[in-house]
Amino acid sequence: MNKAAQAFWEKYWGNSVRPSSVSEWKFGDTPDRLAEQVVAGVKTATCSGHVFYELENMPLPVAGQYGVILNGQDEPVAIVKTIEVSLTPLNEVTEAFALEEGDGTYDNWRSIHVNYFRSELQKVGLEFSEDMLLVCERFERIDVTKNDTDL
Secondary structure: OOHHHHHHHHHHHOOOOOOOOEEEEOOOOOHHHHHHHHHHOOOOEEEEEHHHHHHOOOOOOOOOOEEEEEOOOOOEEEEEEEEEEEEEEHHHOOHHHHHHOOOOOHHHHHHHHHHHHHHHHHHOOOOOOOOOEEEEEEEEEOOOOOOOOOO
16 A cells, blocks of 8 residues: 555544555546545446456455545545445446446446456457456445544
8 A cells, every 4th residue: 555545544543443454446547537436425336357356366355345545646535445246247237336336327337348448458468248247346435534534
């Protein structure tokens, strides 16, 4: 975790007993816009290609994990807690989930994600498939004013 994210995390928890595990992350190719949507409460879900977890040998997220959301400059802007994780083929993602991602409509979500995954898969020499497996996460934004109003 970068120093700013670590300080943000520690300031939030103060002297409270804190979870032992936290990650930091930013969203796709528009991290500022998406981080702002998390802060505003518009974005409460995200998804990633399962194949990228396999390629990077990363563990899948699990419910109960915390994350510090970074903007495009790697500055912490929010803390989230994962509340649900599911593996879902892209062509079976529900409209409800797509709307929780904050892209406005299902069609807009689909267009954005198909283009993004096509591009990212091409970078690693893989082909896009309509039924590619996604790691779908729902999360809740943690009120960082709980412990300190200066965050």
